[in-house]
Amino acid sequence: MIKKTLIFLATFSFIFLPTLSNALEIIDSSNITDVVKIARNYGSATLSTQPNGNPKIIGKIDNIPYIVRFRNCANQTQCEDMNFRVGFLIKPDASVINNWNKTKRFSKAYLDNDNDAILEWDVILSGGISKENMNKSFSYWRLTLAQFTSHIGFK
Numbered sequence: 001m002i003k004k005t006l007i008f009l010a011t012f013s014f015i016f017l018p019t020l021s022n023a024l025e026i027i028d029s030s031n032i033t034d035v036v037k038i039a040r041n042y043g044s045a046t047l048s049t050q051p052n053g054n055p056k057i058i059g060k061i062d063n064i065p066y067i068v069r070f071r072n073c074a075n076q077t078q079c080e081d082m083n084f085r086v087g088f089l090i091k092p093d094a095s096v097i098n099n100w101n102k103t104k105r106f107s108k109a110y111l112d113n114d115n116d117a118i119l120e121w122d123v124i125l126s127g128g129i130s131k132e133n134m135n136k137s138f139s140y141w142r143l144t145l146a147q148f149t150s151h152i153g154f155k
Contacts, residue, residue: 024130025130025131025132026128026129026130026131027125027128027129027130027131027134028125028126028127028128028129029070029073029077029078029079029080029125030077030078032047032055032070032079033047034131034134035057035068035082035134036057038131038134038135038138039057039059039068039138041135041138042059042061042138042139042141042142043059043060043061043062044059044060045057045058045059045060046058046059049076050069050070052076053076054069054070054071054073054076054079055070055073055076055079056068056069056070061141061142061145062142062145062146064086064145064149065086066084066085066086066141066145067084067085067086068082068083068084068085069082069083069085070082070083070125071083079125080124080125080126081122081123081124081125081126082122082123082125083120083121083122083123084120084121084122084123084141085118085119085120086118086119086145086148087112087116087117087118087119088116088117088118088119088149088152088154089116090116090117090152090153090154091111091114091115091116091117092111092117092152092153094111096151096152097109097110097111097117097152099151100148100151100152104144104147106121106140106144107119107120107121107144107148108120108121109148117148117152117154119144119145119148121141121144123137
């Protein structure tokens with residue numbers, strides 16, 4: 001009986017501990033390079049700086065350029081959130097944008113001053129989020145980009 005229990009525990013540890021350790025690895029604004037590494041799993045990503053000194057990521061997913069701006073930062077390092085953003089030089093009708101906002105929970109779309117379509121999505125970093133959750137954020141961003149480009153007739 002003890003031997004069976006030990007075999008079960010060893011198997012359980014082998015299967016689940018790598019997943020648990022990945023889920024417990026916390027990412028916050030003190031390790032932005034980890035965010036860039038995750039972004040690179042989905043396409044190109046380069047760490048850069050905003051005019052106010054806060055960090056930003058300039059990336060491309062499926063040939064669509066986007067920016068992730070780190071916001072509400074103290075001393076350009078401890079940032080409370082990050083904002084995914086993409087703009088399209090396409091001018092959909094306001095009803096198309098309104099329909100997007102009515103049917104989607106995690107992103108917001110709007111027309112800028114030139115009536116170009118903009119898509120944004122915020123992720124809270126305060127207190128940190130798991131590496132797995134950050135990876136899911138980029139995965140959902142990729143999906144949202146694909147859905148939005150189709151929705152506005154970009155692709």
